[in-house]
Amino acid sequence: MNASLERIAGVETIKTLAAAVGVPSFTVASLAESSAVAPRAVDTVLRRYPAMFETLTPAAPTGVGRPPTRWRLRAERIDDVAARVGELQSALGGERGLLELKPPEPDLTEASLLMAADAVASASPNDPDVASLLLSAARDSLVAAGVDPDSSTPAEFDNVDLWHRARAIASVIDVVDACMEGDQERIDDAQARSLPMVVEAAANMPADQWLPLVRRVIEAPGTVIAAPVLVGVPHESLTALFPTLTVQEHDQVPEGYSYLCDSRSMLPASDPVTCLLFPHDEPELEGLFSRNIRGPMSCVVVSDQPAILGSALEHGAHFVLHRSDTTTRASIAKVVNRLAMGLGQD
Amino acid sequence: MDLEQAARVHAGLAHALIGLWRACPVSQQVLQSELDLWSDRLVISDDEFFVQVADRLTLMGGEQAVIDALRVVQPAQPYLNAMFVAVVARARAVYEAHADWAADELQLRVALGRNSPYPDEPGFGELGAAACIPPRVDLRPSEVTLTLVPPRLGPPSWASVPYLLCHELVCHASQAADADSTDPFTEGWMDMVALELHDRWIDDVFPWDPAFAKEAGHRLSDVVRRGGPHLREPHMTTRGSRGTGWAAAGWVLGKIRPFALDSEGAWMDFECLSVQLNRLHVVPALHKSFVAKVNACQGDLALATRLTVVLRHWLAGEATPAEVFSFK
Numbered sequence: 293m294n295a296s297l298e299r300i301a302g303v304e305t306i307k308t309l310a311a312a313v314g315v316p317s318f319t320v321a322s323l324a325e326s327s328a329v330a331p332r333a334v335d336t337v338l339r340r341y342p343a344m345f346e347t348l349t350p351a352a353p354t355g356v357g358r359p360p361t362r363w364r365l366r367a368e369r370i371d372d373v374a375a376r377v378g379e380l381q382s383a384l385g386g387e388r389g390l391l392e393l394k395p396p397e398p399d400l401t402e403a404s405l406l407m408a409a410d411a412v413a414s415a416s417p418n419d420p421d422v423a424s425l426l427l428s429a430a431r432d433s434l435v436a437a438g439v440d441p442d443s444s445t446p447a448e449f450d451n452v453d454l455w456h457r458a459r460a461i462a463s464v465i466d467v468v469d470a471c472m473e474g475d476q477e478r479i480d481d482a483q484a485r486s487l488p489m490v491v492e493a494a495a496n497m498p499a500d501q502w503l504p505l506v507r508r509v510i511e512a513p514g515t516v517i518a519a520p521v522l523v524g525v526p527h528e529s530l531t532a533l534f535p536t537l538t539v540q541e542h543d544q545v546p547e548g549y550s551y552l553c554d555s556r557s558m559l560p561a562s563d564p565v566t567c568l569l570f571p572h573d574e575p576e577l578e579g580l581f582s583r584n585i586r587g588p589m590s591c592v593v594v595s596d597q598p599a600i601l602g603s604a605l606e607h608g609a610h611f612v613l614h615r616s617d618t619t620t621r622a623s624i625a626k627v628v629n630r631l632a633m634g635l636g637q638d
Numbered sequence: 639m640d641l642e643q644a645a646r647v648h649a650g651l652a653h654a655l656i657g658l659w660r661a662c663p664v665s666q667q668v669l670q671s672e673l674d675l676w677s678d679r680l681v682i683s684d685d686e687f688f689v690q691v692a693d694r695l696t697l698m699g700g701e702q703a704v705i706d707a708l709r710v711v712q713p714a715q716p717y718l719n720a721m722f723v724a725v726v727a728r729a730r731a732v733y734e735a736h737a738d739w740a741a742d743e744l745q746l747r748v749a750l751g752r753n754s755p756y757p758d759e760p761g762f763g764e765l766g767a768a769a770c771i772p773p774r775v776d777l778r779p780s781e782v783t784l785t786l787v788p789p790r791l792g793p794p795s796w797a798s799v800p801y802l803l804c805h806e807l808v809c810h811a812s813q814a815a816d817a818d819s820t821d822p823f824t825e826g827w828m829d830m831v832a833l834e835l836h837d838r839w840i841d842d843v844f845p846w847d848p849a850f851a852k853e854a855g856h857r858l859s860d861v862v863r864r865g866g867p868h869l870r871e872p873h874m875t876t877r878g879s880r881g882t883g884w885a886a887a888g889w890v891l892g893k894i895r896p897f898a899l900d901s902e903g904a905w906m907d908f909e910c911l912s913v914q915l916n917r918l919h920v921v922p923a924l925h926k927s928f929v930a931k932v933n934a935c936q937g938d939l940a941l942a943t944r945l946t947v948v949l950r951h952w953l954a955g956e957a958t959p960a961e962v963f964s965f966k
Contacts, residue, residue: 306939306940307939309943310939310940310942310943310946313943313946313947313950314893314896314943314946315896316896316897367954370947370950371947373943373947374940374943374944374946374947377939377940377943378940378943378944381938381939381940382940391939393936393937393939394936396933396936396937397885399865399881400881400882400885400933400936402865402878402881403865403877403878403879403880403881403882403885404878404882404930404933405878406865406874406875406877406878406879407820407822407875407878407879407882407926407929407930408930409875410820410875410878410879411926411930414923422921422923425921425923425924425926425927426923426926426927428927428930428931429923429926429927429929429930429931430930431930432927432930432931432933432934433882433930433933433934435933435934435937435938436882436885436930436933436934436936436937438936438937498870498874500870500871500874501871501874501875
């Protein structure tokens with residue numbers, strides 16, 4: 293049997309078995325109607341899986357002719373039938389559309405997207421058991437909404453806005469899931485992929501819904517600097533922390549400074565640019581501010597000296613205390629990314 | 639007139655007009671404007687209020703039946719007490735039939751508000767009542783708080799009180815999970831159960847005009863599940879949760895139906911399952927996961943089949959409610 297016919301046969305078997313589970317008994321005709329397959333396909337399934345079915349003892353006929361045979365699933369085999377349906381559906385892979393399931397009502401689609409967003413925004417890695425349930429709820433809500441965010445193009449959907457929202461929510465699920473796993477590379481990858489999707493979805497979501505999602509992404513302990521930064525030359529301190537930062541050409545870079553972008557970032561390089569300063573001491577910091585190099589840019593001061601905090605705050609800058617490289621990377625990335633998203637200070 | 643007197647007289651007026659409201663469109667508009675004026679009204683006695691309103695209706699060409707009804711208005715509190723007692727007794731009977739009832743010594747507390755808690759645009763006399771069960775002390779809810787909003791307390795609001803009481807007593811009085819306004823199971827799934835029970839009980843709970851109360855209850859249940867661009871949080875998410883809970887409940891009821899003798903049998907099985915599920919001590923996150931999974935069945939035939947199998951096992955007494963919750 294060629295592959296196409298095999299798939300059709302598989303689809304018909306799935307539908308027939310699933311429909312049989314849903315009724316206490318059936319005739320070939322009734323099951324064919326309820327499962328939307330041809331009667332001969334039902335007949336084929338009954339012959340292929342004889343151990344799963346049994347005939348019911350017919351009542352004494354009252355009319356002319358033999359009544360149709362009534363069947364039912366054997367009670368002790370219904371779990372096996374469910375397992376078989378699962379195996380066959382998995383074998384369909386990306387062709388589950390062949391099952392031609394009815395799409396959800398628009399109201400359920402919208403409500404499910406709201407639930408997905410709420411669930412993922414509420415999932416905290418600090419409570420992994422509850423977070424696991426909430427992520428499951430979020431993923432299933434996307435399925436319930438009838439949206440597969442892995443679909444390659446939004447053109448497959450009537451409602452492109454819906455696709456953008458679902459895609460953004462799915463990306464945030466990946467970020468939270470990565471945080472629960474604690475795999476830094478996975479966190480960085482998920483965060484880098486999620487940020488542009490969440491930015492794109494902002495136009496399709498009310499702020500009440502969008503802000504908790506973008507905060508989930510920004511608050512993740514990722515190290516991807518999603519927006520361009522301006523750093524004084526030499527910038528060994530920064531490139532030691534972020535080897536993936538590379539110098540880019542840009543207009544109006546002050547003398548003695550470089551414009552850098554993180555090669556892992558998937559956001560297009562654009563304003564606002566954040567200025568990162570790595571002063572050795574307070575006098576150096578004061579000198580930097582006195583030259584007013586940053587103009588209207590936001591500024592982040594990174595130092596291992598807590599004493600510099602006061603001076604930094606006086607000049608309206610953010611401050612990151614350099615402790616370990618690991619935590620400092622995540623702290624710098626979080627501050628820069630918050631500023632790039634317009635979320636301001638913590 | 640202060641808020642307390644306004645609530646008292648508006649409730650009395652609302653009850654007096656429940657049988658006349660639908661037939662009197664002119665009066666509806668006039669009465670709503672009278673309700674809106676409560677804070678500026680100068681009255682000494684409750685009777686004086688009814689005289690003022692009757693005079694206004696006469697001036698504005700209101701229907702005579704409405705004007706006459708305002709001459710014999712009774713205090714509304716006894717009617718409210720009767721509704722509460724009737725719903726508590728019936729909710730308790732349902733829970734004791736299928737599981738257990740966890741809310742002894744329930745009391746009704748009436749609170750007053752100046753503004754409707756609903757973000758929706760109301761019709762005349764609508765959206766003037768809301769209810770909740772405040773956070774528990776010692777894990778036993780002791781009261782149901784019914785909030786009345788005098789400027790919106792017309793007959794439709796009054797007639798929605800049975801539905802509000804049914805929702806609180808069926809959905810929340812004996813819920814075992816912690817309260818969470820975004821819980822699609824307690825707010826949505828159980829709301830569907832509450833509304834069906836409301837319809838079955840309404841002849842006894844609101845004997846003065848059961849049809850009007852049924853309509854008002856359904857209207858309010860629809861409103862609090864209705865989304866729309868006018869909504870802001872928390873309404874957006876709470877309504878989404880109700881909608882998904884309703885959808886999941888409807889789907890499961892549909893799956894149970896073929897295994898029952900008739901619709902009534904299917905309903906009794908579904909009611910039993912719902913009450914048993916609501917009595918399980920689980921975290922709200924499990925409710926959210928369960929409801930989402932049920933709704934995902936519409937897009938996943940293998941998942942739908944597994945859930946149907948679990949439901950068949952439950953119907954046969956071979957699976958516990960906890961196993962239904964944790965199907966996957």
